[in-house]
Amino acid sequence: MVVNQRADLHTHTLASDGTNSPSAVVRLAKEAGLAAVAITDHDTIDGWDEALAEGERLGIEVVPGVELSTVMNGRDVHILGYWCNAADQQWQQRLQSQQGFRGKRNVMMIEKLQQLGIDVTLDEVITIARKSGKQADSAEQIGRPHLAEALVVRGVVSNTREAFDRYLGENGLAYCNPPRPLPFDAVDWIRAAGGVSVIAHPGLYGDDDMVEEIVRHGAQGIEAFHSDHDADQELKYAAMAEKHGLLVTGGSDFHGEKRGVVFHGPLGHRSVDVTVLERMKLLITR
Numbered sequence: 606m607v608v609n610q611r612a613d614l615h616t617h618t619l620a621s622d623g624t625n626s627p628s629a630v631v632r633l634a635k636e637a638g639l640a641a642v643a644i645t646d647h648d649t650i651d652g653w654d655e656a657l658a659e660g661e662r663l664g665i666e667v668v669p670g671v672e673l674s675t676v677m678n679g680r681d682v683h684i685l686g687y688w689c690n691a692a693d694q695q696w697q698q699r700l701q702s703q704q705g706f707r708g709k710r711n712v713m714m715i716e717k718l719q720q721l722g723i724d725v726t727l728d729e730v731i732t733i734a735r736k737s738g739k740q741a742d743s744a745e746q747i748g749r750p751h752l753a754e755a756l757v758v759r760g761v762v763s764n765t766r767e768a769f770d771r772y773l774g775e776n777g778l779a780y781c782n783p784p785r786p787l788p789f790d791a792v793d794w795i796r797a798a799g800g801v802s803v804i805a806h807p808g809l810y811g812d813d814d815m816v817e818e819i820v821r822h823g824a825q826g827i828e829a830f831h832s833d834h835d836a837d838q839e840l841k842y843a844a845m846a847e848k849h850g851l852l853v854t855g856g857s858d859f860h861g862e863k864r865g866v867v868f869h870g871p872l873g874h875r876s877v878d879v880t881v882l883e884r885m886k887l888l889i890t891r
């Protein structure tokens with residue numbers, strides 16, 4: 606019998622925008638026959654403790670990770686970090702500031718709407734977010750869909766699409782995008798916290814020169830295998846990683862189901878041989 610020793614190195618939980626609890630994601634990984642699963646929520650490590658405990662209980666390796674949001678050339682770029690030291694205070698502060706961006710942006714957009722004569726308030730948007738089932742009590746926990754809903758409820762627009770077209774989309778009157786760190790910063794932060802950095806889903810950026818620039822800055826791996834990559838992209842990025850002597854990683858980017866639709870891919874949809882973890886662990890510096 607051939608034992609399937611696979612690792613899915615990219616998943617999300619309720620700690621960010623996934624729909625399953627950290628322990629549920631670990632359970633699903635075990636049921637999918639995986640030998641290891643990484644928890645890589647957006648800009649937070651809040652899911653780690655629960656996931657690690659469940660992994661211990663079920664006998665599946667849980668890799669503690671994070672997916673940092675950065676911007677370069679006007680594009681959102683994600684950098685994965687594995688095994689960063691949770692006790693490192695500077696690292697904790699950096700994660701805090703990452704979460705602060707989301708809140709800052711929401712507050713800025715509400716202010717712009719008010720300047721346009723629309724009296725929408727943060728409390729009102731939080732109430733709307735809660736009604737949709739989201740546990741929200743601050744500006745960091747709401748998103749543009751909730752702002753859009755508030756504009757519909759107020760009768761400013763007739764539907765959320767119009768809310769994005771006129772106000773909240775990239776060309777909207779109230780759109781804001783406060784400056785975010787560069788991918789280079791994320792790579793530096795992960796290194797400073799003793800972790801291993803990997804460029805997430807490079808095929809989604811449409812800018813391979815930028816990807817190579819991040820590699821030259823010191824990223825340690827490339828996520829060649831991803832649910833949104835086609836076969837050609839997988840080969841191309843695996844070759845790029847090998848050319849630079851970097852890790853070739855992969856994962857599903859599982860977010861759970863939203864209204865019956867699986868986003869990005871089901872758990873284990875993309876994976877790598879578990880031996881990749883051995884190579885990754887050699888790069889941990891804490």
Ligand SMILES: [Zn+2]
Pocket residue numbers: 672683805806
């Ligand atoms: Zn991503």
Ligand SMILES: [Zn+2]
Pocket residue numbers: 615616617672858
């Ligand atoms: Zn992701």
